[in-house]
Amino acid sequence: MTENPHETNRTEATDDERAETTAADVLRERDIDPVTMQVIGGELDTIAQEMGYKLIRSSYSSIIRESEDMGAGIFTTDCRELCESDSTPMHVGSLIGYLDGMYETFEERGVDREDVINEGDVFIHNHPHYGASHSPDIAVAVPIFYEGEHIAWAANTAHHLDIGSATPGLAIDLEDMYAEGSLFRATKVYEEGERVDGIWDFIEDNVRTPREVIGDLQAQISSCNVGKDRYLDLVEKYGLEEIQHAGEALMDYAEALLRNEIRTIPDGTYYAEDYLDDDGRNRDVPLKIAAEVTVDGSDITVDMSKSADQTPTGYNIPFHGSTDVCIYFTIRSLLMDTFVRDEYLPQNSGTFAPVHPKARPGCMFNPTPPTSAFARINQVDKMSDLIIKALADAIPERVCAGTCGQVYFVSYGGTNDAGEYWVYLEVNEGSYGGRPGADGLDAVDALVHNTKNRPVEDIELSHPMRLERYGLREDGHGAGRTRGGHGIVRESRFLTDAVMTMEGDGNSYRPHGLFGGGEGTHGDLQHIKADGEVLDLHSKESGYKFEADDRVLIKTASGGGYGDPHERPADTVYEDYLDGLVSATDARDEYGVVIEDGTLDTAATAELRGE
């Protein structure tokens, strides 16, 4: 297993000469007319969206069909991305790692790619040390052949309900990668069009929810086949050479757009650090997480090497497919914010070229085998939050104050009377910190994930659970000129005995304020027993047991404030008061706004604020 083979390549590709090249120059060199590029770019985008659409519509598990925790696209034979569906960003670009990992596997096994990749093959792959984002995200890859030649890949990833790990659905306190469940490395489930029955039987026998997993794999295969057919239509229409040429031009174009923006950040090295709660086994041993961001011309390097060593549990982050993807995401969100800008940035490998992720082997952002790296979403959230924090002084108008920097990702499960498992994966959303022009978003799936919640009515129709409460937290936010967003409070009751694995963090730290704004609130977890006894829970729990009528109470973090709270208009503070989001006491203490008997006292406020 080599260390980050692509990282070196990417650095070499960005010499000074390249950095000074403008987008226009690049395309002129490519000699492609803008109309053709736009037309083929649109065609590729349409293919990726259709692949995503088909997968979501026909899948079984709610984590795909409701939460849309998946990604799909077309890739070159040297594993670069030509297009990708607009899905949760954690998947965007991760497939590159999977395909690289498959090639590495072929190499280790001593087989020639030409021999092993055949028309009609379907591969699955999910090995965390061979490019997988993490093992529950199984990739399906279908080679595309044209006139007998392998010309591209249609591939997708999707989060599966269960892969037979130590605990149902999710897992944290794992000894090593073998405890993650079923690991596949470039495994063929179809060979030249023939179903490989043995591997399907193996899957059926080794996961807790076989109907969902097999149904979802089938949906992934159909989605790849659609991608393959559409790409071949495109090749028929424009010719292979034209398509490949346009693909290269589109990647150059995307790269040039991003380089233009990186150049606007002053050169220098920027740094931010914080501590995560623990590794899920060694309680009260916080884990350092540190982001060092170096801007040099049109290149940007994010180095996570100063973070803690890899943990002895599953609480680690695969470098390829997770650490790198999250860094790409964060830079792109800061510099190419799609809400602010209206040019079309094609999603392809070009958007990764000027960004250089780094993490020393053996640190938690680049674990070495056989360490497990199953649970990584909280660490990448916090990493993203720290990259934004590090750059706050350099580009104050493009950042936000501390986001939740955490997520309570939970699996609930149990068995029915027939002994069949039910598993439900739940993403408990966080919040954003205040922004230059607006308050932080309340109750949204933050940063690098962008899933959908599952309707309460759908949960209650499907599982022995009942929601008692699902709403905004009302116990504070980071005060600021623009305030932090509110996290949620969610209380679920189990109607039968159930088991929970909680993949969370952030019970011990608060989202930071910026430029005079206050800190937000940290997350909280409790087990409320049927008899009323309340137990505090850790942010990570593996296989935690509930009895019928017990409840779990989840409060996610509220974001930090941006700017001096005294600069927030008194009327706006009063509106928050009317909406139950700030108390009269906090209005006075934090904002200098006086509310007496439910009425805003403008004169007293002016006096208190020294106006």
Added chain:
Amino acid sequence: MASKSSTSGSEIRVGVDVGGTNTDVILVTDEDEFTFKTPSTADPSESTITGIVEVCRHAGIDPGAVDQILHGTTVATNALIEHEGARTGLLTTKGFRDVLHIGRHRKPHSFSLQQTIPWQEHPIVERRHRKEVTERVYPPGDVITPLDEDEVLEHAGELVDDGVESIAVCYLHSYLNRDHEDRTKELLQEEFPDVSVSTSSDVVAQFREFERFTTTAINARLEPVLSTYLNRLSNGLADEGFDAEVLIMQSNGGMASVRNVAERPVTTLVSGPAAGVLSAEFEGNHVDEPNLVMLDMGGTSADISVIPGRVLERDPRDSTVGGYPTITPMLDIETIGAGGGSIAWFDDAMGFNVGPKSAGADPGPACYARGNDRPTTTDAQVVLGRIDPDSFLGGDLDLEPERSREALQTKLCDRTDQAQFETPEKAALAALEVANTNMYRAIREQTVQRGYDPREYTMVAFGGAGPMHGASIAEKLDVSTVLVPPSPGIASARGLLTGNVKYDYQQTVSSRLEEVDGAFVDEAFERLEDRGREQLARDEIDSSKWTFRSSVDCLYDGQGYELNIDFDGTDGDWHARLREQFEAKHEAEYGHYFEDDPVELLNVRVTAIGDVQSYAPPEIPATGDLSAAQTTESTVVFGTADDPEEMTVPRYDRAKLAAEHVIGGPAVIDEFDSTVVVNPGWEATIGENGSIKLRTESDK
């Protein structure tokens, strides 16, 4: 209505469609057809009444003689998009006050730190007016906590004291058991008779609380707005001497009585575009072409809809208006940012784009000389010689063609730092190519992706710009026939005349198919049909004109997206039959199906239709010499940006064309509100009703 429709032979009907820029009116008698266009006014009832009065005057018809007025309205849509409406309150299940605020916790933009979210930035109901009530229903519909009636009245009192005019009642699982919502409504109507009340089980009894609650809250918020408007309209029409029956177009493509619509404003959110789809369907049926693609291209956007034998409804889970989910039935219309005002521009990295930036109708294209100097697709058409500047909008608007040329030259040809086009003509051809490709892709998403082969389809192109682009987009799709209806600029108003009264009803079943008893299903359909019968009777439509369409929604147990299947009854082994139909549809839609997995019957649906339309377009004479219709010859540029081709082509006046005239391309047909471009290799045939059929020569 019953008495009037029985004398349909001499019926006088008026269709009036209010758009953002213009109010279009059409009046038909059994012999004649009259049209009128007037600028839309801030209070749309004014231009609506003006339009109706003027078209009657024009036709020499006494207001009292008009039998029916069919109306497409954007009042509710505009109020929603502009965040207006009544001060609204919400009563909801205890613990779930913030469902409307959290939504599906997904951000509209994946890559953005600065975005805002519509339902958080502009809440339909402010948090202070969202009140929780002790009550709870749990599947399969059990009341596990009874409704606290005192709490309902107490909270409603607080809301009313705070100026709330309309209340949405949204309880969890009310699609399974509506008793608590019904009782709450009853209590509110007794105690607060002036407050409007919308319950979620009334508005849209479907599961998924965020979407149902939002749709209901929008309905509550818009109800006072639409009621006021419809009152003003009715009174205004009465003042002018009209006593015609007024019917309103709904998003589902059906007409509904004013009374019904006043209570269901959320069903009118795509009223005007839905009329466009009906117009396309009518055009196609008229020439026996059942498989149609509608292209309605106006100033700022293009509406696209695919009609595979019949109009389709949108998957409710994809339905949003102004960023808010709205899950009441609406026709499947895709709107993309490509119109006559769409701007062609280079971005910082030399990417060439057309739209979504638009100059709209005001300031409009550069050639309008109203302050926009950026080139639009209309400017491209002017530079290429396709739009005749002298006869644009009947010569009502003076175009300055040199401004089109200048805009293309300065913005797309002269910039030295970026890729450039050598001439304005080349830039114009490139802009049209990109705009046409955008529309072509949108159509392909609606056809190929859903298993419809566009080569078997006929395009119906209208709107001011549609007939200029239709043939070029058809070429990309391998579509060989394009229909251009008469006066394509007012096709939506004409579509109103072709609509039937239509109401949708549905009931969630949510059971495994093989466990569902046939008698139970029969009963459910019967109950829904009864509601339809009741409504149609209340609308005074003769029962001989009623039809009912039954369908069911199915999915594999565990999936989240249902497929709608026409239901053909519970006789014989209907379980097996339905399963087979479902599997076939699943395979067509997704490419695979599962032989052994259990199928769930999610919903039964009934559409009640009252056939009230009697539109027959007047025929145009089949006499006259084609050369008499030719006005001039002009230079028009065809070809591609790489290889422009200047051609001298004849221009015709559409008003002078007669049935069976055949015009070989290249040619241009000018008319009051549009221009029809007959591409090289295409041929135009004039139909008996004045519609133009464009065909590629290979297909003649």
